[in-house]
Each structure stands twice: as structure tokens, then as C-alpha cells.
Amino acid sequence: MSLGELPFLQQLTLVLAAVVLFTSFALLEQARLVAAIHAFAWQGLLVAMVTAIVAASGGYPHLFFSAALTLGLKVLLIPWMLHRLVHRLQLDRHREPLRRPALITMAALALVIFSYWLVLPLVQQELLFTRNIVAVSLAVVLIGLLMMVIRAQAVVQVLGFMSIENGLFLAAVSATGGMPLVVELGVAFDVLVAMVLFGVFFFQISESIDSLDVDRLNSLTERAEEES
């Protein structure tokens, strides 16, 4: 079955999932912190829309609740908290240009291809539709990981962490029609607490090294111990 023969709502979901992946790339390459936070909020909005459409088309009423939860948490609350933190830390105009952008884009592309390859075993089992979205969500997770590896700015690392959560949520919605409610609430609670703790850490780190460049947190290595 080709993509064109899918029902309209499923095609729409696929398009939205693809845009989620696109926002992942946008997030990866953003130099300005505020713009990166906006990109993250857009990604959350798209994930919430996918959830709502899956809820409508697949007949999973409890997914409407998940969509609302995502909207409240990932689109409004967390970006708002990050905005406030960035403002209080006076990083509104902070720019953090990417070193070697071409190489990183290539690496991210390779991760997308790798994700599609990894979900090939799902081929006998699942519909074409689900497999695509699982691949996209795995790619979002892996690009989030890549972002945390290459970016040394604490706020950007947190955005990477949160976009990994977005990818996981997308996978849960598309591959399984959402996790049971108690699990979803637990995960949302953990994400919220994590965000609060990240905020605390921003202040602790900037007090400690007078910047949020976590590459400077490097005293605890095996080699440093030998020298001391």
C-alpha cells in the first residue's frame, strides 16, 4: 500500500510527524537561545496536534487528555519557565553559534537513516503508517542525544533533553495509541520535576563557574586527578 492510499487523517499525521522532525533540525542549529526555545515550543505543539489527530482517527478518547497535557506542559509551561530563567540569567541576547554546522547536519541525517533502518523489523507486523512515525520519533530522540553531545550550553542541553521526551511521547502515541493513563501522568510529573531541578541547577552552575558553558565543568576526570 502506498502512502497516497492512506486515509486523509493518517496522511495528515504523517505530514505533521515529518514537520516534528524538521523542528528537531531547527532546534539543533539554532544559535540564539530564545529562538531555540521557540523551536522547542513549536515541536511540542506539533506533537500535541499529532496526538489529537490520532485520538480522533483511532478512537482513543484518553489521548485527548494526553494532547491537552502535552499542550499545557511542553508548549506553555516549560517554554515559559525557560524564558523566565533565560531572562533572569540575562541570556536573552546570548548567541551560541554552532561549530561545523555542515558536519552536524550530515550526522543528524545519518541518524534519521539509521532510525529507518532500525525499525525495519517492524515491517511484517505494523502498518506502513505506524512504522514511519516510529522511525521519525526515534530520529527525534537520537537528534536530541546528538544535540546534548555537541552543545555545551546548559539551556540548550535541557532543550535537547526535553525534545528527547517529545520523541518518546510521539513514539508512544503512534506505535501504541498512548501509554496507560497512570504511566503518562507519572512521566509528565517526572518531566515537570526535572524542569524545576534544571532551573535550580542553572543558578548553581552559573554561581559556580560564572557561565552556563558546561564544558567548563571538567575538574572531575581521571586525568585531572593524576595531575593534582
Add this chain to the structure above:
Amino acid sequence: MSALSWILILPLAGALLLAIIRNLQWAGWLNVLISTATFIATLALAFTVVEEGVLLSGLFRVDDFNVYLLVLTAFVGMTTTIFSRPYMQHVCDSGRINHRGMRLYHSMFQTFMFTMLLALSTDNLGVLWVSVEGATLATVLLVSLYRTPEAIEAAWKYFILCGVGISLALFGTVLMYSAAQHVIADPAAGLSWSTLYGVASQLEPSIMSLAFVFLLVGYGTKIGLVPMHQWLPDAHSEGPTPMSAVLSGLLLNVALYAVVRLKMLVDGSLAATASPHLAGNLLMGFGLLSFIVAGLFLHRQRDIKRMFSYSSIEHMGLMTFAFGLGGPLATFGALLHMLVHSLTKSAIFITVGHATHIAGTQSIDHIRGLIRTQPAVGWGLLLGVAAIAGFPPFGVFTSEFLLLTATMQSQPWLTLVLLTGLAVAFAGLFRHLHPMVYGPVPEGQQPVSANMLPVAVHLGLVLWLGLSIPDFLARWLDRATELITGVHLL
């Protein structure tokens, strides 16, 4: 109310209460009281399970495997609070942390205990994930409690590495759930371990093996498996000592417990395929690598708590290897090793806490002459290290002997690797230990008020387990072995 609900309500209520109590004296005692009550509740639960068999209710499942870990967790939690009451008071008096820090410590300690007990008693794989992540969140602020630049760095590393690692485990859980949905009609039951275990042979093998890789990397980060172990020595060395004791003694066990439960599902699914031992082989590989690498790293440590955290990685590697090896003998040995390692390692960290207060530093080069300054601490450290290094007649010797025998049976060549690794680790520990215990006493070194009772109790238990495992405990572990491998040993 049942014992199980008390086990979860007590620490949760304690966490809330301790967050608002301003009197630190009371808070310290209340912390001890709550942990003791929790321990008594786990004992009551254990009796119920022994008499009535598996306890299944809604989100929870308690069987012979996890009930023994529940008792162990509550026990170590209790002795750690007994140790930490005067210890943290001393830290507070010395001005390293303020009153708010103490309240945070007490409250987060109980939150941590709650997440551990929830992770052990739940039947739902999603709740398991949520509580293991919750354990990270509860401990991350404790690692940075002293607010030194090193502590903040360690906490950030811990947060990021464990947070990312554990999110990969969530992806694995989602994949497992999607595999379950083709088999189980009721979607709400798709994350229930008991239900999944019943239909394990019908779960799609390709999805399950992909899921297991993600789950192993995720929970393996928390076990401290090499190469995902980077956070562990930092978090242990920079956090307060009672935290190191429960991280090493309990958190690593719980993560390993999760992996073993998931391996049981994957083994069931892969049984009929061409590679039935995929999960076991992965565990053996990661376990052996951690065991060897950590043993080598022991030699180059300068910080006493860092050294013992590498020792924890080494032992977790050994247990992971043993669970991967499978079979009743190796599994029995691994279960026993989990028990004796937790008891010994938390005793060692408690002693190390006192030793660092005596010497005023964590640097191995500057801790000298403990046995002459304060014989109780010196002997505690000496005996603790002798026990963890696997000297007879301590219990670690028994479990390692069982593991070696099991390896000899199924993978004879690996016995050599294990023996070499044990010898390397032994040398690594003792080359540092000898001068710390016997070396010349630095001028002006004074004894501190030390509470060695928990250490004596732990080491006494480990000695008892080495001399003769009591019959009821042997049968208990045997039933857990039967649950995991399907075959019983005794």
C-alpha cells in the same frame, strides 16, 4: 491496611513531613523512626508472601524475588538513617550545609526510599520506569548538597547521563508495549509484567530484542555498566556519605532487578528463535567489561569514595555477568551476591564517612593511621574491605565461589578471566588500604564520635552468611531462583 500500602505510605508521608519540620534534632530521629517502621512493614509483607505465595493486586506484584530485595532495601535504609543522624548533624555543625540543606536531605532521603520501594513492588513496567527516574530526581539535589564546584559538576553529569540513559529505557518500554498490543486484548494490561510473562512466548521476537537493547542501555546506565558508568564515581565521591551508601547499596540493585525482570520476558519471547540467549549474552558482555575495567581503574584512584564506587561497578558487573550466564547455580549466586554486596558496601561507605571526618579529607594519600587513631574505624575499614575483596569466611566469598563454579560448568574459559579480574581488584583495594589503616598517624589527628553499630551489624550478617546460610534464607533465595530460571537448585 495491608503491609504493602504501609511500605509505600510511610516514606511518602515521611518525605512531606520532614520537608516542613524545622527542628533538626527531631527530624533526625523521625527519619530513623520512619525507616524502622518501613523495615518492620517489609518484614510483615515478607511473612505474608512466604505463607500465601505471590501477592498480586492492581499495579503491584510481590513475589519471592522482589520481596527479598524489599526487605534488604528497607533494612539498609534503616541502618543508614541510624548512621546519618549524628553524621549529618556533624556536617551541619561544621558549617558545610545550612538548615535548609538538612531539611532537603531528610526529605529527599525518604523520597528516594519511596521511589526504590515503589520500583521494586510494582508490576507495571511504566510505573517501574517512572519510579527509577524519580529516584534520579530525588538524589540529584543531594549530590550537589555541598555546593562545591565539583559537587555541582558531579550532579549535572549525574542528571544528564542518567536522565538521557533512562529515557532510552522508556523507548524500550514503548516498543515492548507495542509488541504486547498484538497479543493482549486489553490495552491497559499491556504493561503488566505478570500478564506479559504469561504470554511471553507469543511476543514478537524482533521487536522484543530491539526493545531489550534500549532497556539494557537505559537501566544499565543506572547499574553503572561500562561504558555508561561515568556518572557513578563522581556522584558517589561528591555527594554526602549516607547518599553514597544507599546509591551503591540500593539504587544499583534496583536497576539490576529491572533488567533481570525484563530479561525474563525477552527470554520467553526468543526461546523458539535462532538466538535464544541474546539477552543473556548481552548481559554477560556488558558485565564482564564492567568487571574488568572497574578492577583496573581501582588502581589509579586518589579519592577514597571514588575508589569504592569503582568497586561497586566491579561487583555490579559480576552480578550482571552471572544473571546473563543464567542457570540455577549462577542465578542463586547472583542473588546472594546482591545481598552481601549491599550489606558490605553500605557498611564500607559508613566507615569511610567516619574515616574522612577523622582525616578531614577524602584523599587516599592523606588518610593515615586509622587503626591507631580510632581502632573501631580502622578495624571496620579493614574487615569491610577484606569482606568485599572476597576473603573467606565472609559471605562475598561464598557467592563468588558459587559464581565461579557456575562459570566453570558452562563457560570454563571465562573462569580464568574472572579469577584474574578478582586478583586485580583485590590488589587495587589493598595497595590503598594498607597505608590508610596502618600508616604513620599524622600529627594532631583526633578520634571522632563514631557510631559503628550499623557497620558491626552489617558485617556480622555478612559473616553469618559466609559461615552458614540459614535454612529459611536459602529456601527463600531458592524459590526466587526457581522463579527466574524455572529450575530450583536445592
